[in-house]
Amino acid sequence: MSDPAERAAALDEKDELRPVREKFVLDDTVYLDGNSLGALPGHVPARVADVITREWGELRIRSWEESGWWTAPERVGDRIAPLLGAAPGQVVAGDSTSVNVFKAVVGAVRMAGAGRDEILADEASFPTDGYIAESAARMTGCTLRALPAARIPVEAGPRTALALVNHVDYRTGRLNDLPAVTAALHDAGALAVWDLCHSAGALPVRLDAHGVDLAVGCTYKYLNGGPGAPAYLYVREELQARFDSPLPGWNSHAVPFGMDPAYAPADGIIRGRVGTPDILSMLALEAALDVWDGVSVEAVRAKSLALGDFFLECVDAYVPEGRVRCVTPREHPQRGSQIALACADAGTVMTELIRRGVVGDFRHPDVLRFGFTPLYTSFADVARAARVLGEVVG
Amino acid sequence: MSDPAERAAALDEKDELRPVREKFVLDDTVYLDGNSLGALPGHVPARVADVITREWGELRIRSWEESGWWTAPERVGDRIAPLLGAAPGQVVAGDSTSVNVFKAVVGAVRMAGAGRDEILADEASFPTDGYIAESAARMTGCTLRALPAARIPVEAGPRTALALVNHVDYRTGRLNDLPAVTAALHDAGALAVWDLCHSAGALPVRLDAHGVDLAVGCTYKYLNGGPGAPAYLYVREELQARFDSPLPGWNSHAVPFGMDPAYAPADGIIRGRVGTPDILSMLALEAALDVWDGVSVEAVRAKSLALGDFFLECVDAYVPEGRVRCVTPREHPQRGSQIALACADAGTVMTELIRRGVVGDFRHPDVLRFGFTPLYTSFADVARAARVLGEVVG
Structure with missing residues (x-):
């Protein structure tokens, strides 16, 4: 191809998301690890400083009400919802992804019809999903069967309660077919539980449109919420009244300050809460979500695919033939927002x-992972990453 | 008694913890709600700012290793451990108290001998403990029996797997007899699981000395970790190899980055971890624990009792007879660090x-709760609180 650096400059010139990059703290490094830990939005430190010095330091206990701390999990959930294609009132932030997988899988088993005692799980999932699904199966008297995501539509049957599937494979970057797998599960009378860790914020998810039942995801990758920021749980509105949480902490009670010794779940997505929310991290995340104002997920997806295509072209141009092998599908409908070599x-x-100065990450045993966060990754970043890769392996 | 304000000045004069008060951000308010949300230690904002701007903003993903993020849960656990009378390697920080109650109760059921299918729970516990214990019972095939803490030693029998007991009652401030209840449970062949939310940081706990099996607690009360700061889990060293977590997230795996689809628990207290730790809140907590440097829990306990005694004297002096009734035991061995009227x-x-300007809290249906945090509560605070209470109810 023509000189990659020149091509990159031209592509950056016409990138409509280019102004968003200015909202992040970046340096001379090419940071292609936003699919592990998103970069810091520049306004977050001041917001967290205010939470600590004024809301905690001065208002103290009053902030639970006056600073909106108490309602933050569902408020932040509603900020995340549009990125998932979810109407308000269906997403709640809090706890880790692992804990939310537990809530979602046990919750789905309890919603499933009689005689449904089998959980299917995408065998290529990030391992925690499988570990937690195994625990959920053990504690609900189900059996767990791990299989390739592509087999789930075929294998789901009358005993299947649910399948837990990754939207984007954390290792290969493959995008699974959420609409088709969800529809096949529904045809089999089973529920669809999706892990969105590697898709939310990088591509349109459209949970409501596709009738997804439950979903979980983290917020420290493409949502840039900060290290270990609270995860989230989505429960489709029609199912919320039947959501029976295995972690019915006091924050999910209908009258949390009634101090009733008998549990009665709150209505709506609030019943996905558990204990006292982690306010510093929660409000850092809330602030971080401001970078999405005026940004469409469709524009992010278009740029993400363009970044990936351009990276592969640059790899072809810079890296000696045969030295790396792309394990991410090249076809757009099967690709997330990373390229794995x-x-x-x-x-x-x-x-x-x-x-x-080129930061990606290594995934056992032989994968180089390069993540593209369209909000701040430039085409120049991608060209430089491929050039340096060529130098290193050349 | 002689003029309470004069008495208060004299007591403050000889208070050896007085210099610690300078480490907190306080104002003209009398803040007696540290048993709900501890005050802000003055050095915490700068530490969190560094975590955000340098560790997250500049080092980004490298901080998991270079800034010690990955090992923070067990490092912070070891900082908390001396306040619990626990040797290192037995406490891990993370998740909410509710989630840790679930780990502890299910873990204890799984350690209990065959035929032990009954869980006893302190009926006066903060409600979340009961809700979660009920869920743990349901998911492990046990029955849950709620009863007064004082009945637990009598009622524990050959079917008892464990009892979940509050060290200090959140409403009345009564201190339960941890050594005696633990010993009685052990005599019955059952495990003792203690909730330390209202005792840790206010009085000596001595988990190791009394052979407590598992314990949980929060860090946003007397440990001043900030709103919704991570909770902790204690598992006695001898029991750790048998601790079988219901939430076996990838952070508890023996080789977390091996990405093994099969779960194998880490050795030691690390197996109490679940998902990715919430770093901003975790490191704010770690910084907050610095105020304990050079402070003995015994000195804290002595001052706590003196504050409570003095408050009751001042209430007698200022509040018209019969207008309030103390529901906290007056005897020192039965009192935590709050007075409930x-x-x-x-x-x-x-x-x-x-x-x-006197901040305590109200607990349904008729309780005024005044918490004393000996690190920053002064005798002058206590005298003023009683005086204003007298004015309000007089």
Whole structure:
């Protein structure tokens, strides 16, 4: 192709998301690890400082009401909802992804019809999903069967309570077919539980449109909420009255300050809450979500795919043939927002890339992972990453 | 008694913890709600600012290793441990108290001998403990029996797997007899699981000395960790190899980055972890714990009792006879670090107290709760609180 650096400059010039990049704290590093920890939005430190010094330090206990702390989990959930294609009142923020997987899987088993005692799980999932699904199966008298995501529509049957599926595979970056898998599960009378960790904020999810039943995801990747920021749980509105949480903490009670020794769940998505929400992290996340104001997920998706295509072109131009092998599908409908390259000595190669200012990550055993966050990744970043990769493996 | 204000000045004069008060952000308010949300230690904002701007903003993903993020849960646990009378390696921070109650109760059921299918729970517990214990019972095939803490030693029998008991009652401030109840449970072959939310940081707990099996607690009360700061889980060292968590997230795996689809628990207290730790809140808590440097829990306990005694004397002096009734035991061995006064119209009275600069809290249906945090509560605070209370109800 023509000179990648020139091409990159032209692509950046016409990038409509370019002004959003200014909202982030970046440096000379090419940061392609936003699919692990998103970069810091520049306005977040001041917001957190205010939460700490004024809301905690001065108002103290009054902030639970006066600063809106108490209602933050559902308020932040409603801020995340549009990125998931979800109407308000169906997403609640809090706890870790693992804890939310537990709520979602147990909740789905309890909603499933009689005789449905089998949980299917995408075998390529990030391991915590499988570990937690196994625990949920053990504690609900179900059996867990792990299989490739593509087999789930075929294998779901009359005993299937639910399938837990990754929207985007954390290792390969493959995008699973959410509409088709959800529809097939519904045809089998089973529920669809999706893990959106690697898709939300990178591509349109459309939970409501596709009738997804439950979903979970983290907020520290493409949502830039900060290290270990609270995860979220989605429960489709029609199912909320039947959502029977295995973690019925006092924050999910209908009258939390009634101090009733008998549990009675709140209406709506609030029943997905558990204990006291982690306010510093929750409000850092809330602030971080401001960068989405005026940004459409469709524009993000278009740029994400363009970044991936351009990266692959640059890899072809810079990296000696045969030295790396792309394990991410090249077809747009099957691709998330990362490119994964299999490579001998991938661990050593990534260490050297990082030393030279190109930050991706290594996933056992042989994968170099490059994540594109369209809000701040530029085409120049991508060209430089491929060039340095070529130098390192050349 | 002699003039309470003069007495208060003399008591403050000889208070050895007086210099610690300078480490907190306080104002003209008398803040007696540290048993709900501890005051802000003055150095915390700068530490959190550094975590956000440098560790997250500049180092980004590298901070998981270089800034010690990954090991924070067990490092912070070891900072909390001395306040619980626990040797290192037995406490891990993370998740909410409710989630930790679930881990502890299910974990204890799984450690209990065959045929032990009954869970006893302190009926006066903060409600979330009962809700979660009920869920744990349901999911492990046990029955839950709620009863007064004092009955637990008598009622524990050959079917008892464990009892979940509050160290200090959140409403009345009664201190339960941890050594005796623990010993009685052990005599019955059952495990003792303690909730330390209202005792840790206010009085000596001595988990190791009394052979407590598991314990949980929050860190936003007497440990001043900030709103919704991570809770903690204690598992006695000898039991850790048998601790089988119902929430086996990837952070509790023996080789978390091995990405093994099969779960294998880590050794030690690390197996009490679940998902990715909430770093901003976790490191705010870690910083907040610095105020304990050089402070002994014994000195805190002595001052706590002196504050309570003095408050009761001042209430006798200022509040018209019969207008309030102390529901906290006056005897030191049965008292935590709060005084609870039953009072007609308690809700209205507390609202007026707060309006006049005395912040306690109201607990349904008729309790005024005044918490004493010996690190920053002064005798002058206590005298003023009683005086204003007398004015409000007089």
